[in-house]
Amino acid sequence: MPENISNHLKQFRSDMEKFLSELGDLNSTQIRERSLDRGYYRLAQPEKYGGLNASHLQLAIAREAVASAGIEKTNDVIGPDPGMLAETTKHIESNYLFPMLSGAKTGSFAFTESDPSTPTVAQLMGDYLVLNGRKSYVSGATEADFISVVLNVVSDSVGPSGPAVVIVDTDYEGVYINEPFYSTDGSSHSEVSFDSVKVGSSNIIGEIGKGMPRAMGNIIRERIEQAATATGMAICAVTLVSEHLRMPHRSGGTLGDMEGVRLRYADMRIQTFACRSTLYRAARLMETGEQSINEASSAKLFCTESASSVIDTAIQLVGGRALIVGHPLESLYRRIRSMRLAGGASDILRLGISRGDLEFNSGIL
Numbered sequence: 203m204p205e206n207i208s209n210h211l212k213q214f215r216s217d218m219e220k221f222l223s224e225l226g227d228l229n230s231t232q233i234r235e236r237s238l239d240r241g242y243y244r245l246a247q248p249e250k251y252g253g254l255n256a257s258h259l260q261l262a263i264a265r266e267a268v269a270s271a272g273i274e275k276t277n278d279v280i281g282p283d284p285g286m287l288a289e290t291t292k293h294i295e296s297n298y299l300f301p302m303l304s305g306a307k308t309g310s311f312a313f314t315e316s317d318p319s320t321p322t323v324a325q326l327m328g329d330y331l332v333l334n335g336r337k338s339y340v341s342g343a344t345e346a347d348f349i350s351v352v353l354n355v356v357s358d359s360v361g362p363s364g365p366a367v368v369i370v371d372t373d374y375e376g377v378y379i380n381e382p383f384y385s386t387d388g389s390s391h392s393e394v395s396f397d398s399v400k401v402g403s404s405n406i407i408g409e410i411g412k413g414m415p416r417a418m419g420n421i422i423r424e425r426i427e428q429a430a431t432a433t434g435m436a437i438c439a440v441t442l443v444s445e446h447l448r449m450p451h452r453s454g455g456t457l458g459d460m461e462g463v464r465l466r467y468a469d470m471r472i473q474t475f476a477c478r479s480t481l482y483r484a485a486r487l488m489e490t491g492e493q494s495i496n497e498a499s500s501a502k503l504f505c506t507e508s509a510s511s512v513i514d515t516a517i518q519l520v521g522g523r524a525l526i527v528g529h530p531l532e533s534l535y536r537r538i539r540s541m542r543l544a545g546g547a548s549d550i551l552r553l554g555i556s557r558g559d560l561e562f563n564s565g566i567l
């Protein structure tokens with residue numbers, strides 16, 4: 203049981219673990235229905251949208267619990283949060299936010315560009331924008347009803363210009379979503395291009411020129427979510443190995459009898475302990491409302507890299523059967539690998555953390 207959390211959170215965690223243990227082999231739809239019924243599905247949504255407005259720490263504990271139970275799609279249990287669509291306009295709330303929170307619509311996020319010759323830009327023409335450009339790695343784009351696109355608005359000398367986030371319906375004329383490709387974690391992504399796509403300016407999230415802070419706010423939330431999921435995945439691997447080390451082994455005893463194995467197992471436990479400590483501290487810092495980009499990035503980087511090491515060692519200790527397709531460790535291994543790139547590659551995060559201190563004097567130890 204994690205230390206230094208309130209009795210309320212301890213009870214929450216234990217209730218949730220019991221709920222998760224009863225899900226068995228249910229499919230995504232069935233899990234979502236059960237979770238909606240028990241209220242967990244709306245944990246990440248503000249009260250004014252009918253949600254439970256869970257704190258960052260409570261959400262971290264919830265996501266960690268889901269991943270440690272071996273459930274692959276955390277969002278089946280903890281549904282969508284408003285993300286960048288929170289605190290916007292009535293138009294965005296009724297056309298995108300509410301349908302997304304109720305499950306009637308799904309959205310994707312387009313940030314990454316791999317080809318500098320096709321940057322995504324929008325020309326402001328009165329009360330609409332014309333978009334051109336290409337995004338390279340948009341998760342879930344083929345199923346999405348809309349995409350929140352990070353772009354640069356260019357304007358005549360008097361109009362506003364700068365970074366912005368614009369909602370683009372996937373059925374707008376000029377939006378081209380390529381055949382999906384699949385990453386090792388099983389998720390699907392597409393290249394999306396925009397060819398003179400006309401979008402009403404009411405679809406701009408926030409203000410032109412202030413798109414980057416909004417996009418970064420979304421990325422910070424995503425990073426702490428990834429830290430929580432990675433920590434849960436490390437706990438899952440430790441639990442599997444703990445059981446394995448107690449089983450009879452062909453050597454005559456158990457693997458857990460061997461000192462060399464115990465050394466490796468201790469390292470797995472130490473790394474997982476450190477992940478959890480880092481995650482909870484970063485989540486608490488986010489609750490203070492202070493700028494916590496460096497801490498969320500540190501937690502994402504540390505937890506995903508440590509969990510990768512824990513899961514790798516787990517496979518080594520369990521042996522060949524751990525690599526058979528369908529084994530829980532094989533799935534953990536594929537999924538944790540992509541988490542060191544998605545949401546910010548580890549080295550890019552390292553650069554940001556150093557820059558935070560050296561150039562902006564921000565970040566704590």
Ligand SMILES: Cc1cc2nc3c(=O)[nH]c(=O)nc-3n(C[C@H](O)[C@H](O)[C@H](O)COP(=O)(O)OP(=O)(O)OC[C@H]3O[C@@H](n4cnc5c(N)ncnc54)[C@H](O)[C@@H]3O)c2cc1C
Nearest residue numbers: 311312313314339340341385540543544545546547548549
């Ligand atoms: C499963 C998955 C889901 C994703 N979903 C989305 C999504 O929904 N929307 C979206 O927009 N993107 C998404 N991405 C893309 C993801 O954000 C990028 O892959 C990630 O930011 C890295 O960018 P890149 O792939 O262009 O690699 P690059 O930026 O080219 O980086 C590759 C490597 O180059 C090195 N490197 C790069 N720049 C520097 C530097 N300045 N200094 C030192 N080293 C450097 C680092 O080692 C880095 O790991 C997803 C990726 C994955 C794997």
